[in-house]
Amino acid sequence: MxxxxxxxxxxxxxxxxxxxxxxxxxxxxxxxxxxxxxxxxxxxxxxxxxxxxxxxxxxxxxxxxxxxxxxxxxxxxxxxxxxxxxxxxxxxxxxxxxxxxxxxxxxxxxxxxxxxxxxxxxxxxxxxxxxxxxxxxxxxxxxxxxxxxxxxxxxxxxxxxxxxxxxxxxxxxxxxxxxxxxxxxxxxxxxxxxxxxxxxxxxxxxxxxxxxxxxxxxxxxxxxxxxxxxxxxxxxxxxxxxxxxxxxxxxxxxxxxxxxxxxxxxxxxxxxxxxxxxxxxxxxxxxxxxxxxxxxxxxxxxxxxxxxxxxxxxxxxxxxxxxxxxxxxxxxxxxxxxxxxxxxxxxxxxxxxxxPMAFVAAAAVLFVVPWVWRLSPGGRRQAIAVALVCAVAWGLQRQLPQAAPASAETTVEAGRRVYIAEGCIHCHSQYVRPGTRDVAMWGPVRPLAEVKAEEPPLIGNRRQGPDLSQVGSRRSVLWLRLHTMDPRAVSARSIMPGYGYLWARGDGRGEELVAYLASLTSAEAGEHYAAVTAAWKPSDEDFDVTRRDEDGERLFTEHCGTCHLAGGQARGMGRSMAGGGFKRMPPNLFGDAWFRIAPGLTESQERVAVGRVVKYGLPGTDMPGLEYLPDGEVEAIADWVTRKRSETLAGRAAASR
Amino acid sequence: MGWEALLPVPDRGVLRAAALHGLAWLLVANLIGDWLAVLLLFPKAGEWLGPLSYGRWMPVHMNLQLYGWTALPLVAWLLKLYRADESWTAEWGRAALWLWSLALGLGGVSWLAGGASGKLFLDWTGYPRVLFPAAIVFLWCVVALAYLRGWWSERPDAGLVKAAKAVGLLLLLPVPVLLYLAPDTHIYPAVNPSTGGPTGASQLESSLIVVVMLLVLPYGLVKAKACKNIWAWVCWGTVAAEGLLCASLGRGDASHHEPAQWMALATMVVWVVLIPQYWRGFEWPAYAWPWLKASVAWWALLVVLGSWLFLPGVLDRLKFTDGLVSHSLLAMAGFATSLLLLVLVVLLEEDGERLDSAWSFWLWNGAALAYILLFLAAGWIEGGNPAFTMTPGPLRNAFYWIRLAQGLAMTAASGNWLVRLARVPKRAPVEIAEMEDVAEGSLA
CATH class of the missing domain: 1.20.1250.20 (MFS general substrate transporter like domains)
Incomplete structure (x- = not known):
């Protein structure tokens, strides 16, 4: 006591x-x-x-x-x-x-x-x-x-x-x-x-x-x-x-x-x-x-x-x-x-x-046997029967043919396995529906036989994000890396979960996944995107001129601001990435010469040309497109960028005079 | 011990156990659904659970709804139909339920660990891929033993019933094998080339299987009325005709733009009328009426909306959107859940009245209906503007907040059913038999 x-x-x-x-x-x-x-x-x-x-x-x-x-x-x-x-x-x-x-x-x-x-x-x-x-x-x-x-x-x-x-x-x-x-x-x-x-x-x-x-x-x-x-x-x-x-x-x-x-x-x-x-x-x-x-x-x-x-x-x-x-x-x-x-x-x-699982099993006996012992005689028989079925299923599973060992896979195959394991199909389709607006956004269409030849086809069911059947043509490896690590770092309002853990030290799954995504392309993709880009024209009906300043700046900040500062300079992101930074450093949008948009265009021609870049990106660079945005919003961004550039250049010219 | 001890004694405990297992899985699946709804509003919240991201929880949510909630009340029905809820097979039926839940639980762990096949609802991989079919084989053996016992029972079935049950057993026999084979990555069903989804033929095929289940279901639950039911002949005749129609459509990759495909699926609309007429030929207990009416109402909405969704122009807009999520919810939360609760309420007799909580009934059905209408609207908007979902704005977020509230309401209702049923005190089989004797005596 x-x-x-x-x-x-x-x-x-x-x-x-x-x-x-x-x-x-x-x-x-x-x-x-x-x-x-x-x-x-x-x-x-x-x-x-x-x-x-x-x-x-x-x-x-x-x-x-x-x-x-x-x-x-x-x-x-x-x-x-x-x-x-x-x-x-x-x-x-x-x-x-x-x-x-x-x-x-x-x-x-x-x-x-x-x-x-x-x-x-x-x-x-x-x-x-x-x-x-x-x-x-x-x-x-x-x-x-x-x-x-x-x-x-x-x-x-x-x-x-x-x-x-x-x-x-x-x-x-x-x-x-x-x-x-x-x-x-x-x-x-x-x-x-x-x-x-x-x-x-x-x-x-x-x-x-x-x-x-x-x-x-x-x-x-x-x-x-x-x-x-x-x-x-x-x-x-x-x-x-x-x-x-x-x-x-x-x-x-x-x-x-x-x-x-x-x-x-x-x-x-x-x-x-x-x-x-x-x-x-x-x-x-x-x-x-x-x-x-x-x-x-x-x-x-x-x-x-x-x-x-x-x-x-x-x-x-x-x-x-x-x-x-x-x-x-x-x-x-x-x-x-x-x-x-x-x-x-x-x-x-x-x-x-x-x-060792054998040790865990031996320890389990300490817990299971007294529990079974306390059951009624009938319950005891049933518990033993359930255990027997589990044991037989275990033995059977070990006898059945197993999937190929991971060591025999290519990086792309391993990445596909990661794509399946992480449940990407619950938010992303890999199927461009012929004759629909999918073609312009995510095309080109793949033959059905080709889709069905995959094991299994990863068509998907629900799109919480874009279709990925041609994502390798639309996004660079750098973009895919950054996006899987921290989606909101490159797409401010993305609802995708971060997959930073796939990139932990010693874990190769991040690179495998990106290799798989980068492989999702086709021989026709380049030609397809060139044609779709050239054919794109904004519809003035979608563009609210009265809100051009407000909408343009807001949308630019929201969708482009992850790579371009409000002053037009490129952010330094990606420079310190493993595997290198931007393929080509983006120019100052409002001061430098642009890639692939010829000088000397009229303001309206320039707006269309910028709109095409905003909508479909720049193939061969890290610049992604915003294919899913409505045309009016794309045009609002293009309009704001074009006008801001004109103002900046005009101001610079006036200053030099 | 007298010879009376050898007579089969009904044991409602095993049916109650099946209901509890099913409702427990429903509650777990709903809680996961709520978490998924939170993640769609606050994606960063997922980082709290590290690799257990949205994509890992989705198969758990979907598969628990299907193999847990949807399947187990039907297992209870099967046990009752084959009189496996009597005497010693009832105890083995209970073991089969535990084995089923164990396999499903291990499946859940494997899906969270990334063990997916890449095929929706067929994510069985590794050990659970063998254990779950093994659990079904175990259950089949229990049911088959109960059937064989019936041959020598004091109350043997009529010859026709015996034959029908034998056919049923034979039809169920390949199920575990098929379930083992179906996740195989080499196998894939016919594809609608216009959408990447199922064809009209395969939708009609699966819909007809549901229709057949709806026609067979009352036999394990209630008695047929004494008068001749002409609708039974009409229904079985229609099933046969639609079966032929389905066969004539073939199993190839067919588009919903082909008139034969969407028109064939549209023939399902006749079942909006036929099923209620057919069910009128049975003696449904009064306490089952709310769920009976709900089942019929959901069935009508499911068939009509399903046929409309498959039309050219409509499916093209709603495919891959929340519009189809809405349809799935209509099928699972609306129709299937009402039907399964009807099954449980009838099977459990006076214990089943515990599932007749008025507020749970209205909360569940009201939330499900609101969810369906809301997400049909969301899907329609999204069909015209994919950015509606991909770069969420205030309207989309408002929709998703309401969805979260609806999900929580449905979780509360399912939790209430589970708690109410769990609180029913266990009764010994003999006690139940005695009560039934008393009831029969008082009726006499």
Whole structure:
């Protein structure tokens, strides 16, 4: 039992929002412990060791010392019969953590680093086991599981705040130090709530089973974490960049609160089963090309689900007889599942660089077998039948002929695969309908036999964007690159999603996609566009002369402003692009000689000529057309550009006179 | 244990499970649809989910609607028709439902991971491409076993019914194989060279399959009225005539500009009259009337609008636009959903009354109708000016905001159906049988 008792009536009578009886000290202590463990012990300390120049070979004994310290204290503290006051132990653990964080601000030799690591392990071991085994004294018995979820969620979310996550090793150490001191003050001030043993007899999870489940979960978590952390591509897709971090923090909060709700409804098995499903799914996706996006969503939720349970189970839910056994079991759980599971997971990541699916399947047995065992005899038979069908389907799928290996593909074929995988057909057609305005905008028409010869034809169904069957004739490679990376950089009002992730370092899919799009052309395309361009004439009916200034400037800024400044100069975009910038630097629209528009035209002839460039672009350059714009809008742009150029040239001539 | 234990006992739980699975997939698909509507208004919001972009969510949305929501109430109907909802096959039917949902869930994960085939509604690739047909085979086995059990049952079917059911089983047998083969990239159906879409012949063919389903559907649900229904003969005769017409059109790549193509599809309009007349020959329970009327109304609108959309000049303007999105929504959210809710309401009997929430009924149907009309108008504008969609302005955005609100309304309605049905307490099969005995006794 708790060594310290307080006056219950004093606590109850003073039950305001900030009364300790509401359990907020427990929430703060939990959040602080998680912040210290996640951002400092797992992250900042390693960063600091990196700064100090410790090699991989030196890191292993350092981290080993931390694990040994953690295991020893987790097992030893609950058994020690001296100095048993939980409050004192928690404060000692927190102060130990703070001292170790401060120590990392010094220049550490490998031996000193090992000692500090062991100190972190010992302090954390003492803190976590004592806090969890006695948590009811700080968190109370009123909705304790939701409060655990809140503390855990706040801890995870805080660690994902970009300025903290991206802080330097010393900054993190200072934050860890501050958090520990704050938590020490809270532990010192907050009275321990009186909790009867009877109030805790709600345990439903057999200890052995819980130990197995948590070991598997921590193992998977640590392996996935190590793999992501040590792969620049995976890291870039998960927790690099402010947006990723805010999203991850939000997912952690959602995951922890969901866990709280499930646990409060007695759904421990569902909570841990879901955690396993999410973590197993993320491990699978980490080994799948392009799967990092899914893994980045599943991983934080899975981790959050089990992290709440990892506190709630030893504190409230695992079967135990009295406080002593609760403490011993918490210690064993953290020593085996926490420290050892974590070490094994990191070892797996270091040596195999992946989580073998056979291991995931073996871990799944731990979750599935007890679930099947609890079913009725009929349900058990059916579950086995379903599993058998899944297994047979798996075997059958491996026997069936597979698609050609990716290595045998050309870049264009690989790009076509990317086009299909990214679901481009849901917004883009590849079919120019004969006899319709499609021909002028997206033509020429391709013979149906040619379309049907593709495997499969990518005709599409709905156009949220242009038809792409001849896009290689209408857009340059530079434009396609920029547009796939950041559509609104070249088309201000584009509704296309950005595909920047296809261009991540080490990911060739962006170039493959562009190679495929550039290949979408035909021998007749050049002739077709020359004819269509020559035939284009604006219709004066569409052009509102009364709004020519207003419309012209607005439309120019909107559609042309991504490459041309209001003064007519070309923007510098594309110069620093891999593969080169503009094929030919665009002239100043209002001052320089134009490409392909002969001088000496009348104003109306010039307007038509400019209109043709606006509408269909300039083949052989990076200048795209705005084929889809109504003629009136094209003419408004052409009119404004022509008049602005005349004014500029006239002004220049007057100045020179 | 007495011999009575061997008698088949109806287990409405399996039908309820099928309804819950279907409604759960409807809710998930609708939530994804809402997210897609958000992305069309705020494309940058998609960056929050990184590679899980619009194109990855679209197949999940579409396939969950088709293989989850549309299919599972019909699975419930099939279980009832073949009396697989009785005794031990009911338990195995429940296992088949879980297997179906598992395969569909894995399919969803694979589509999000980029596992698409490039063929709409046929995105099955990798493991789910084998597992989903395997789930259908499992279901077929359950249904076939229930059929075989019926031969020795205390209440055997009449000879004609037995034969019809055997034909049905044989027709269903190739479905998993076809579903496995259909995503193959070497196979592609006939193409309308004027639009790149399906021909009039293939539209008539698929429409006739729907008509046949509408003619067969009441048999698993309700009793035919005692009096002779002349409309049954008229309907089956018309199906035969239209079948011949369909065969005569051939399966080649034909344009909708050919009069034979659009005129053949226009013959579907007769079904606006025939289906309600045919359904009058059955004893529909009073509580099913709202969904029955809604189904008939949506059917009429679908057939008339579908025939109009295929006309030369109209299809040329609306192809690839929101106009055809509107038609798809009419088919799925309007007609199919009303029909499926009719099926569920009748199958689940007193539990099905939970699906008769008035506000959900009007919210769903009102939002669907408004969506259809709005997007028909949007498609018409877009057909004349493609920039309407490609460079969105205030009018297009207003349309899309309204669409988002309509999507949310439909999601709320589907969520309400799911929650209401999930709250029905489970009953043991025997208890249900007892209740039915009591009901029969009181009627007597």
């Amino acid at each position: 708790a060594n310290e008792r307080v006056d219950v009536t004093r606590i109850r009578s003073g039950r305001s929002a900030w009364s300790p009886a509401n359990g907020w000290p427990g929430v703060v202590l939990l959040a602080a412990t998680y912040v210290y463990f996640l951002i400092f012990a797992q992250f900042g300390f390693l960063k600091r060791l990196g700064e100090l120049g410790l090699e991989d070979a030196q890191l292993k004994p350092v981290m080993g010392a931390m694990a040994v310290g953690g295991i020893l204290m987790s097992l030893g503290a609950p058994r020690a019969r001296f100095w048993t006051c939980p409050k004192c132990r928690v404060q000692t653990g927190l102060l130990g953590c703070a001292v170790m964080a401060a120590m990392t601000l010094l220049t550490l030799t490998p031996m000193l680093a090992m000692a500090v690591a062991a100190g972190i392990g010992l302090s954390l071991g003492l803190l976590t086991v004592t806090l969890v085994a006695n948590l009811p004294h700080w968190i109370g018995t009123r909705r304790p599981l939701m409060k655990i979820a809140l503390g855990t969620g706040l801890g995870y979310a805080a660690c994902n705040v970009p300025w903290l996550f991206d802080a330097g090793a010393r900054g993190i150490a200072w934050v860890a130090l501050g958090v520990c001191l704050l938590a020490t003050a809270v532990a010192n001030r907050a009275p321990m709530l009186p909790v009867e043993d009877a109030a805790l007899e709600t345990g439903t999870v057999p200890f052995g089973l819980g130990l197995g489940w948590f070991t598997a979960l921590v193992w998977l978590d640590s392996a996935a974490f190590f793999i992501i952390q040590n792969s620049p591509e995976l890291k870039a897709g998960t927790w690099q960049g402010d947006m990723h971090l805010w999203r991850t923090g939000a997912l952690h909060l959602v995951g922890t609160l969901t866990a709280g709700l499930l646990l409060a409804r007695g759904r421990v098995r569902t909570c841990l089963g879901l955690a396993f499903g999410f973590l197993a799914g993320s491990c699978w996706l980490l080994g799948t090309p392009g799967g990092i996006a899914g893994a980045a969503l599943l991983y934080p939720v899975g981790v959050s689900l089990y992290s709440v349970a990892l506190v709630a189970c030893p504190a409230y839910l695992i079967m135990s007889r009295g406080w002593d056994e609760r403490g011993r079991r918490a210690g064993l759980l953290y020593a085996v599942a926490g420290w050892t599971g974590s070490a094994l997971g990191i070892g797996m990541g270091q040596n195999l660089h992946a989580v």
